[in-house]
Amino acid sequence: MTEKVRLLYVDDEADIRDVVEMSLEDEPDFELRLCGSCAAAVDQAKTWRPDLLLLDVMMPGLDGPATLEQLRALPGMQSVAAVFVTAKVQAKEIEQLTALGAIGVIPKPFDPMTLADHIRTLWKSRHGG
Amino acid sequence: MEKPALPSGEADRQAALCALNLLDTPPEARFDRITRIAQRHFGVRIALVSLVDAGRQWFKSRQGLDATETPRDVSFCGHAILSSDIFYIPDAHADPRFADNPLVTGPPHVRFYAGAPLRAPGGERVGTLCIIDSAPRVLSPEDQSVLRDLADGVEAEMERTELRVSERQLRSAENRLRAIIETVVDGIVTIDSDGFVQTFNPAAERIFGYAAVEVIGRTFRLLMPYADRHALDAYLHSRPGSEHRADTSSEVTGLRRDGSTFPMEVAVSEMEINGERWFTGIVRDISDRKKVERLKSEFVSTVSHELRTPLTSIRGALGLLRGKHAAALPEKGRHLLEMANRNAERLTLLINDILDLEKIESGSLDFDFKPLDLAALAGQALAANEGYAHQHGVVLRHGDMPEGAALVRADEHRLMQVFGNLLSNAIKYSPPDGEVVLSVARRDSRLRVTVKDHGRGIPAEFRSRIFQRFAQADSSDTREKGGTGLGLSVTKAIVERHEGTIDYLSEPELGTEFFFELPAWQETTLGEAGRPGQPLLLVCEDNSDVARVLGELLAGEGIASDIAATAAGAKSLLAQRSYQALVLDLSLPDQDGLELLKELRAKEETRDLPIVVVSGRANEGRAAWQGDALAVVDWLQKPVDTARLSRAVRQALAGRARPRVLHVEDDLDIVQMTEALVDGDVAYEHVATLAGARRLLAAERYDLVLLDLALPDGSGVDLLAELKGKVPVVVFSGQEPDRQLSGQVAAALVKSRTSNEQLLETIRRAVRRGGRRKND
Numbered sequence: 001m002t003e004k005v006r007l008l009y010v011d012d013e014a015d016i017r018d019v020v021e022m023s024l025e026d027e028p029d030f031e032l033r034l035c036g037s038c039a040a041a042v043d044q045a046k047t048w049r050p051d052l053l054l055l056d057v058m059m060p061g062l063d064g065p066a067t068l069e070q071l072r073a074l075p076g077m078q079s080v081a082a083v084f085v086t087a088k089v090q091a092k093e094i095e096q097l098t099a100l101g102a103i104g105v106i107p108k109p110f111d112p113m114t115l116a117d118h119i120r121t122l123w124k125s126r127h128g129g
Numbered sequence: 130m131e132k133p134a135l136p137s138g139e140a141d142r143q144a145a146l147c148a149l150n151l152l153d154t155p156p157e158a159r160f161d162r163i164t165r166i167a168q169r170h171f172g173v174r175i176a177l178v179s180l181v182d183a184g185r186q187w188f189k190s191r192q193g194l195d196a197t198e199t200p201r202d203v204s205f206c207g208h209a210i211l212s213s214d215i216f217y218i219p220d221a222h223a224d225p226r227f228a229d230n231p232l233v234t235g236p237p238h239v240r241f242y243a244g245a246p247l248r249a250p251g252g253e254r255v256g257t258l259c260i261i262d263s264a265p266r267v268l269s270p271e272d273q274s275v276l277r278d279l280a281d282g283v284e285a286e287m288e289r290t291e292l293r294v295s296e297r298q299l300r301s302a303e304n305r306l307r308a309i310i311e312t313v314v315d316g317i318v319t320i321d322s323d324g325f326v327q328t329f330n331p332a333a334e335r336i337f338g339y340a341a342v343e344v345i346g347r348t349f350r351l352l353m354p355y356a357d358r359h360a361l362d363a364y365l366h367s368r369p370g371s372e373h374r375a376d377t378s379s380e381v382t383g384l385r386r387d388g389s390t391f392p393m394e395v396a397v398s399e400m401e402i403n404g405e406r407w408f409t410g411i412v413r414d415i416s417d418r419k420k421v422e423r424l425k426s427e428f429v430s431t432v433s434h435e436l437r438t439p440l441t442s443i444r445g446a447l448g449l450l451r452g453k454h455a456a457a458l459p460e461k462g463r464h465l466l467e468m469a470n471r472n473a474e475r476l477t478l479l480i481n482d483i484l485d486l487e488k489i490e491s492g493s494l495d496f497d498f499k500p501l502d503l504a505a506l507a508g509q510a511l512a513a514n515e516g517y518a519h520q521h522g523v524v525l526r527h528g529d530m531p532e533g534a535a536l537v538r539a540d541e542h543r544l545m546q547v548f549g550n551l552l553s554n555a556i557k558y559s560p561p562d563g564e565v566v567l568s569v570a571r572r573d574s575r576l577r578v579t580v581k582d583h584g585r586g587i588p589a590e591f592r593s594r595i596f597q598r599f600a601q602a603d604s605s606d607t608r609e610k611g612g613t614g615l616g617l618s619v620t621k622a623i624v625e626r627h628e629g630t631i632d633y634l635s636e637p638e639l640g641t642e643f644f645f646e647l648p649a650w651q652e653t654t655l656g657e658a659g660r661p662g663q664p665l666l667l668v669c670e671d672n673s674d675v676a677r678v679l680g681e682l683l684a685g686e687g688i689a690s691d692i693a694a695t696a697a698g699a700k701s702l703l704a705q706r707s708y709q710a711l712v713l714d715l716s717l718p719d720q721d722g723l724e725l726l727k728e729l730r731a732k733e734e735t736r737d738l739p740i741v742v743v744s745g746r747a748n749e750g751r752a753a754w755q756g757d758a759l760a761v762v763d764w765l766q767k768p769v770d771t772a773r774l775s776r777a778v779r780q781a782l783a784g785r786a787r788p789r790v791l792h793v794e795d796d797l798d799i800v801q802m803t804e805a806l807v808d809g810d811v812a813y814e815h816v817a818t819l820a821g822a823r824r825l826l827a828a829e830r831y832d833l834v835l836l837d838l839a840l841p842d843g844s845g846v847d848l849l850a851e852l853k854g855k856v857p858v859v860v861f862s863g864q865e866p867d868r869q870l871s872g873q874v875a876a877a878l879v880k881s882r883t884s885n886e887q888l889l890e891t892i893r894r895a896v897r898r899g900g901r902r903k904n905d
Contacts (some may be wrong), residue, residue, distance in 0.1 A: 008637070013438060013441075013442065014446075015439075015442035015446075015882065016438070016441050016442050016445065018442075018443075019441070019442060019445030019449065020448060022453075023445065023449060023451050024327040045433075052655050058438075060432065065662045086440055087433075087434045087435075087437035087441070088434060089437075089481075089484075090430065090484070091494075091495075108438065108440075108441040109437060109441040109445065109473075109477055110441065110444075111443070111444070111445075111448055112445045112448040112449045113446075113448050113449070113452040
């Protein structure tokens, strides 16, 4: 990875945004932005185009899948990679999320010390390193 | 004075008297009429119907006497019942037995007595009809016979009493039963062996929304949606004592009068009344229970989600603190951090286990069953738990493994969870440097996995609770060992879903052996040796449950069967033994069923083997089948319609493929009638709409179309034009066919004017004619 991968993390829980931020802050591979809602994410993506979306699923208002749809509707974003980070961990739920075109699902609670590796693995599986 | 003697059989006599239910009842006109006639006819002061009880005589009817009873000791009647003849004292003063009797010396001053014994229906002499006077007199033989006649009249009345009583008892028993049936909360529906409803109680009326009169005499099928009828059909068609009947309670879908459906539980029992088979179905609407189950399931899943969210922050914060800033903390602070982190992890596991358990128990967790090698899985499990064992300073070791493949039908992921659970328990409870041994052994038709540790053992008093939720031998264990207390509950639930059992042996201070057993998955199973001349079938089906049910169904038809769970197994058995037919599943683990079918058709030895396809992919398979349409006797979609299966098998054994008939008809009563009529002759299918018929006719080949003209989505005449010449058509409709129409079809029948025999004969003829044309 020569260029930093731009990550956009969307979660309505401020505490979890903080955890994610701290988990990834020292990672040289990633550049991270955080948003608390779909609207904020859409605004952000208009000026700063992410390579990979990390989306919470259960959010008030527009949820993760709806946020993905809105972001993909933006010009040049239709095939942006997405990973759901979710407390919905039942096999069926994971299947449904994968069916939406996500490249992976990271179950909550996650281990902050291995989060970066987890994301890296998913990203590489998609981009072949 | 002479006291009357006790007759022989006095106890029986008294019992018979009691059974008459006359003692101490109010006077009745029917007896009083007779005593009045006697009093007048004989011109006596007193006439009585006297019943001789244990210590008294009691008067059911009395003329000319106020007393209602007198002691038996002084009674004349006590003497009268000792013989079957009339007991007759012309003058008591002259008779030493009675001269000093207080009834003679005092009121009512008896001088003359004549008593005709009264017999109960069983012949016991229970009393008399007697006439008494205060003057001596003679009773002529004619008068004696009149007295006897009147006594017979009393006996007849007594018998009527008894009949009335037993009738009353019967009626009250019947009323009680009816009251029970009418007030019970469960629906009770009885049907005869043809499936026609005979009784329908008020609870059933409430449940289904029909009045009893609307249902009685009609088929029970109207109480269930079309797709759910098979289960009960299978039950009705199965033989008494077969496995089908052991499982008498099942959950099916009910159909209300308004067309809505609901989950219901039905328990069916069979009975025989006057040589006829009847079935009683106890029906319960379980919508509420289902709703509660669903709410509980939703609740568990919501709670688990809601708990996970804050837990993500807690674990995240602790994990970061531990991973990045632990060095900056004092020793005590690090200790506290470890504690918080460990418990956050435990909470996560707990939430996972609760969710798992709920899903397994509610049946909402799908298991992906496949043939798996248990020994190979054991190896993987050892490798996966190596790290955990190392942390605890415990050595994991392979024990004995069976020779050859140890196949079971299992869900790999779930079974690994079982291994993981038992291994981690064994590791946790092992002393440092202890050894945990995992072995697999064959035990008859089962495979046993054993996990053995040398820990401190499980106290005996804990045995009854060990597989319960949140059970740990010592509450301090939870803290010390870090388990959730749910692991063994989850493990047991998973093992049981695999038709397995789990248990353990333990010796204090020596160690514990947990073991679970699963049915060994066999490639081929030979059925019981059949009788000479009994047909032998091969069932090729990888799901052992389905194979077993099919085997039982065939056994019920008097057919022996072997089972092959793979295509390879089927081929090997076909090479070794001679089968009259093959029942084939299309989804086999080692080869596609259609390919196997093709292969068998290409081989000389199996070219003509009749084959019945029974598969979840039967319809799909039939559509994809490129070979000879007659190569398969019938294609049966699972769940299997057992009646159709037995027809197909009989057909296969008879060695010819049945012609296929498609009935385009929206009236289900007509469909059922026709299906029953053509039973065995043709492979019958039906469709209710023109659109459905077009779809089937485009995809399938039929030998005959039986066509109604008035269909919900149009007229059958339109279809007729499209089918012209492609397949023979018999019109069977309520309308009178016009001449032009008659010219286009093999036959045109009017429903109201066609007998069953005519219909059947027409179908047979049309099919035969079609068959000839095909062969020309």
